[in-house]
Amino acid sequence: MPTLRQILYGDVTFLEGEEYRAFQFRFLTVLMLAGAVVTGLLLLGVATGINTIDTLHVVSMAIFMSLSLLLWLGLRGRPHLLLKLAWMYEAVCMAEYTSALYMVSADEMRVIWYFTNIPGVYILLGQKAGMLISLATMLGLAVGNAYLPQPYSINAMATLLVALFYLGAFFHIYGARSMSYFVRMRESNQRLRHLASHDPLTDLLNAGAYYATCDQLIHLAQRHHQQFSVLFVDLDHFKKINDTYGHEAGDIVLKAVSKSMLNVVRQSDAVGRIGGEEFSVFLPDTDLAGAHKLAEHMRQEIEDLMPQIATQRLCITASIGIATSDQVGESMAAIQRRADQAMYEAKQLGRNRVSCFATTA
Incomplete structure (x- = not known):
């Protein structure tokens, strides 16, 4: 009524x-x-x-x-x-x-x-x-x-x-x-x-706001029966950068990487900093092939950054894991775990690469 x-x-x-x-x-x-x-x-x-x-x-x-x-x-x-x-x-x-x-x-x-x-x-x-x-x-x-x-x-x-x-x-x-x-x-x-929803250093969504946004995007994707994908991005050997050049250098790298990621993704995508050097990207209406293409582009852009620290330029690389889903009831936590596993697989295979963890319908 x-x-x-x-x-x-x-x-x-x-x-x-x-x-x-x-x-x-x-x-x-x-x-x-x-x-x-x-x-x-x-x-x-x-x-x-x-x-x-x-x-x-x-x-x-x-x-x-x-x-x-x-x-x-x-x-x-x-x-x-x-x-x-x-x-x-x-x-x-x-x-x-x-x-x-x-x-x-x-x-x-x-x-x-x-x-x-x-x-x-x-x-x-x-x-x-x-x-x-x-x-x-x-x-x-x-x-x-x-x-x-x-x-x-x-x-x-x-x-x-x-x-x-x-x-x-x-x-x-x-x-x-x-x-x-x-x-x-x-x-x-x-x-x-x-301020409440963004990371103060990188201006990306913080973990809480990112996962809340992902839950909303998943709800929309499931309502319209669309696939979605998640990228888990982890910078390679980031601790070594902090230990060698200091945390200020690490901050410069994180800002440069974040800006690079935002330049690659679409306006409809969500990007969040979920840990120190860990990032996650939610890609609505994106299948495995589309996610892999974007992830490879992102990986290459990060490698090409070469941010300058003092008198030298650093080579920054990232390992990226991909998980896709078109299952009804798929939670963000579940797909994020699989993207995380795919990222660790990329690390084990030598870093600076993209690895996929595809689901079966």
């Missing part, structure tokens, strides 16, 4: 960093439904004789309520249409407010709807749109007042225009500061997430 959230918003998901867009989507949804409900109650009052409204405006209200519900149905489950439907809803609202202004002259407070409109415009459409709508509303009231059945007095109109200007200016400044604060907070959170 669908929840109230699913009924209101449909099945929607937002990525990290889209918090404000998610708020706009929900805000517009509630605004549309609230507008339709309030208008429906007013129409019910007319039907029961509680209040009297001009027939033409009753028709306008019915159209507004119907369009609000249609726009809500159009927005439901479609966050990519947010901006387009927000502009459409704003046009519908302005038409309804103008209808009330001219046809419900007995209600002096009908102009208040223009005031309630300004904050929503700034929230949904941004500062430029908010300024435009604020100025257009002020101009429309100033020019159109003379044509109203019961025009507002000069003093009342002056108060209305000044109040509209103040409200627009307030939300313009507040919106600018709020968005600036939101952007800084989002960037700060992104930096914190990056």
Whole structure:
């Protein structure tokens, strides 16, 4: 049975960093439904004789309520249409407010709807749109007042225009500061997430973040019945480099190797540093032949690095083990163990080579 959230918003998901867009989507949804409900109650009052409204405006209200519900149905489950439907809803609202202004002259407070409109415009459409709508509303009231059945007095109109200007200016400044604060907070959170998930030396995924990413990629691969492969990369004789040239030299080598690996893999692949000189690469939608080709390219790139330490260049090599899987329920731990075994086989065969550990379906 669908929840109230699913009924209101449909099945929607937002990525990290889209918090404000998610708020706009929900805000517009509630605004549309609230507008339709309030208008429906007013129409019910007319039907029961509680209040009297001009027939033409009753028709306008019915159209507004119907369009609000249609726009809500159009927005439901479609966050990519947010901006387009927000502009459409704003046009519908302005038409309804103008209808009330001219046809419900007995209600002096009908102009208040223009005031309630300004904050929503700034929230949904941004500062430029908010300024435009604020100025257009002020101009429309100033020019159109003379044509109203019961025009507002000069003093009342002056108060209305000044109040509209103040409200627009307030939300313009507040919106600018709020968005600036939101952007800084989002960037700060992104930096914190990056620090928490990446190795500080190489900027690769750390072990925890790497395995969490692999679990997600395995789930997707199994859902789409795709093969995937894992490379286990271990630098040869790395301890000797540290012992001979110092840990600073070792850090230089690790950074160079990491950068080289990132240049070889695809954007969809995941690369993690899982130990001192040990790395793992997850290759989605990749069979044994594709994994072997990429691993051999990576091995050659590492060998060609020749990073300079003091006055000499070091020859760096790596042993790479490959394991592939297309089995349902294959865990990352299981395939990583087989890739590790394949890497040790490469070590035993003389290092600086690629070894495969293929599974049978």
